[in-house]
Amino acid sequence: MKSKLTSIAEAGNLVFSQNLRITHLSKAGRIEEAVRVFEKMTRRNTVTWNSMISGYAKNGRVGDARRHFDEMPAKNLVSWNTMLAGYLHNDLVEDAANLFDRMPKRDLFSWTLMITCYSRVGDLGKAMQLFQKLPDKSDPVCWNAMIAGYAKNKQFLDARKLFDEMPVKDLISYNSMLAGYTQNEEMRLASDFFEQIPERDVVSWNLMIEGFVQVGDLNMAGKVFGQIPNPNVVSWVTMLSAFARNARVDDARRLFDVMPVRNVVAWNAMITGYVQNLRIEEGYQLFLKMPERNSISWTTMIDGFVRVGLLHKARELLEKMPYKNVAAQTAVIYGYVRSVRLDDARLLFDRIGCRDTVCWNTMISGYAQSGRMDDAMELMLKMPKKDVVSWNILIAGYCQTGEMSKAVEVFDRMVKKNLVSWNSLVSGFTQNGFYMDALRYFLSMNREGMKPDHATFACVLSACANLAALQAGGQLHQLTLKNGHLNNLFVGNGLIALYSKCGRVIEAKQMFDEIIWVDIISWNSLIAGYAINGHGKQAIQLFHEMEADGLRPDEITFVGVLSACSHAGLIDKGVEIFHSMTSEYSIAPVSEHYSCMVDLLGRAGRVEEAYKLVSEMPIEANAGTWGALLGASRIHCNLELAKTAAEKLLEAEPYKTSNYVTLSNIHAEAGRWDEVERIRKLMKERGVIKQPGCSWIEVNNKVHAFFADDPTQPRLSEVCETLKRLTVKMRMIGHLPEFDTGLVD
């Protein structure tokens, strides 16, 4: 018979070892197994409960952690601190703050946790407030937390101030400060500081490696790596992933193969390397071979399959994943969203128990990108905590559906806007043709102290290009130079488009030669620029240069090239190129190409041939094509064909006033007043209203807009005077102005 005391001791030992097991399993990411151990235990103590709270929180299941915290029989200070740490690890600052306020007792752990919480999310004001309230500041831990906070938020000068003030420094203080330099690309300061550290440990060395990697100096990183007295697994992984991130996967693999100890992080880093360089099969082989997987291994692999478009493999893996975290499920949702399988995405989304902001945003952006704004709004209203990204998605969505007033409404109601919010709105205006508004908002964003980036410039440059606002565009050009955005492809292309559309082909060519990166869009803009400004031969010359450069022309290229042929009167060349599209480049002509061809044949007087081309088109002719045919037949006085084209044009665009006017004019010229009357009636029945004609001109960097029949125009009389003078002048040199007969008899 065992004595009672021995039984108690043995039971205690059992609890002790089971607690240890729970801790071990949770740290390895095997939380379900930990739960099983916990559930089988007949006796539990406070440490058991605390370990479970910690385990859940570390595996992203804060809700479960909190449930255990609330249900546990007797909490001690460690329980409170563990829960607080749980919120910290999951970036739930508000929950942490609430808990902190309710704590019956606080110690240095509690204060440090709360300070770290604030500084991790960048709220250094609140962190500092707490730090100042801290009763006893003799321990370096809190100082270190503050220094790390400043360092992570790029305020290494503030970090340095604290560092110099603190009474007792330990190695972590030095490393925290060093991190302030290395994480902010201040490698000169970092190197100097590194030399001053009295006793460096492997973390100090690792920080130096990562710092050099950050500034792109892999040579120095490798050199430092070679000097470390006792590199640890972090040193190896840092170096390995540096290679992987710089497309040197094979170098990474060489390190992986020779490193002395490979933990799960090392395996994950290697898999990430393969996956990010789209070598999915090699990544998957490693995934299958690795001795132990955690949630990151699964998520990386799933994300990899999504990247290469193997959605079914991604989904299969997700179903096999033991505990599905939000990140993995969101990766698959993202995959569905990207392939516009919104219903599959939604089904998965609805299944997820504990969604985070990224998950909500992914689903909402899926709807928004497809223009399903009602669905997007429905989710938005249900979403518990919306961030800037959520609102930005809505703005982008409304821009996409062309509902700019709604986009502006969302924008105006946002309390915290970021650069993306501004850019979304500006790009929305540009994409929907509201170029003036794009420029207006560009000015306000500058006034409000928001610094535009390359995306902003790309948008406003395109706006200027479409407005042919050369002066404003030129100023933007200067700004991009000043802000160093000229090396950006989109900005470069914006500038080429600007000068091309403003008729400045020489400047456009200069831009083309100056920018570092050119792509097919750069070539297309330049070719089109030469084409529409009457330099057809040079445009075609450029087309050949582009090919010699090894770039394959696309649909857009041929629009430019064909219009170049048309403008330069190179009829046979145009016909030849048009045919080569299908025979040599396997590009099926679309209506824009047919319009060019009609225009081209029309200019040569080959109107009937143009009509034949249109009637034999394999795709349906659009308004542009009929418009081109109409123009050609009117110039060559082919009244019958003009009538046909005008009727078709009217069919294609029944709400455009000018089409009625044109058709009516044709009949008027032929003296068919009955037809004129019929069209007038048709217009009335369909409720077509004449849009006021509008034009604008840029003078001294101000755009002046003119509307037809607008008596409020400030300098109307002067304008009319000038017009009259010009008309007289034109008559004198023999030009007969063509007056719009309109719908008058």
Next chain:
DNA sequence: ATAGGGTTAG
């Protein structure tokens, strides 16, 4: 055995 400050993987 459970809670805090510095480095690596999604």
